């Protein structure tokens with residue numbers, strides 16, 4: 001007897017909803033090495049400045065977790081053939097690196113010794129899962145060409161961790177076929193990545209984007225498209241406020257209240273928030289003690305003013 005497909009799956013829906021409820025705001029304290037390969041510096045600036053609160057579907061959140069759960073299997077497989085893998089340092093924390101006065105960095109998947117192709121060389125280990133199409137491209141073209149974001153991530157990590165080789169290990173999620181590639185440090189490339197991070201972090205306003213056309217293929221898949229093309233206002237938090245500045249030690253200073261802000265305070269913002277003008281779809285007409293006055297794209301006036309908090 002043929003089974004009819006279920007018309008609804010309330011239990012599965014509940015699982016997805018639970019994951020969606022539990023997702024955080026997605027705002028990271030620092031600019032991550034995993035994203036520095038993004039071709040669009042404007043997108044990186046929006047990410048660093050918490051300009052978009054991205055909401056993911058429960059299914060997608062589960063898919064991200066699939067990649068994280070795969071790491072333990074990669075480590076087991078490597079150890080099974082005699083590779084010494086370390087995922088955490090002596091302090092019990094993941095190996096992390098940072099640069100740009102503490103505003104750029106990330107955590108490495110691990111380091112390894114005994115990779116059979118070069119057993120005496122310490123390697124950064126980067127572990128990734130791919131769908132079948134992405135895996136086929138990886139096998140055909142290698143990681144630098146098929147996954148430039150992963151390549152850039154490894155270059156930044158190697159440069160900052162003092163390693164000159166990486167071992168990229170990947171799995172096809174459909175077939176569980178494995179792929180590996182040894183990657184050599186390209187010091188000049190890595191230094192350009194750090195300079196790029198510095199530019200993004202220190203820019204008071206969003207830099208030019210890769211396209212001004214929202215239908216451009218990279219813009220269509222960009223989390224920040226609505227903000228970038230000024231179709232909506234960014235959330236109010238300290239990172240979108242013109243009074244904040246990233247300072248030494250990965251910290252943020254508020255020139256309105258003359259103090260360093262905790263991460264929670266940055267997320268909450270305050271009643272004196274005023275947008276970085278480039279985030280507003282209008283031109284600054286005037287500034288008063290407690291407001292910035294804009295002429296909006298439609299011709300109306302808008303007061304970005306302090307409110308009781």
Ligand code: SF4
Nearest residue numbers: 040209210219222228
């Ligand atoms: S929408 Fe396009 S131009 Fe704007 S930030 Fe995203 S990728 Fe860059």
Ligand code: SF4
Nearest residue numbers: 238241254256270273
């Ligand atoms: S004025 Fe308020 S919102 Fe702006 S940076 Fe200072 S504390 Fe944050």
